[in-house]
Amino acid sequence: MIKETLIEVSGIDFSAGHFVSEGGKCERLHGHNYQVSVRISGEIDSQGMVVDFRVVKEHLRLLCKEWDHRLLLPAHSSQIKISTRGEHTEVKTPEREYSFPTKDVLVLDVIETTAEELAKILATKLGSVLKQEFPNVHQLAVSVAESASQRAIVVIDL
Ligand SMILES: [Zn+2]
Structure with a gap:
């Protein structure tokens, strides 16, 4: 059974810059080569698959x-304030001020x-697409790894 x-x-991967504030302090600007993976559970359909790997x-x-x-x-950070003026985006933290091309x-x-938050966005977006196309899918888990030793996994029911 x-x-x-x-x-x-x-x-699936992407490279991006970021910094996170915690307890009133902000990390220095840095980047990660993020690794993304997804696990999907559901019933096997008449084609013999849960979801076509290629589609996912x-x-x-x-x-x-x-x-x-x-x-x-x-x-929505309490410490990182962003204001975009045309081609320039100003970013203020308690300790630093940056200007980036918008x-x-x-x-x-x-x-x-x-x-965690990045995984949540991906899980929500992917979930809404899969739900429409694949009614046999029950659950989705999206993992976003910042490095080999740290990752966040968000699980959503569809
Ligand atoms: Zn980081």
């Missing part, structure tokens, strides 16, 4: 491409640009 069937897709990879690649080679900034910056709808 099969209880559950899972598929896993990995090897294609959606994930498109989502990660938006973030690739950008500075990711949080829209075209190199992405302001995300998050409190901080942690791996």
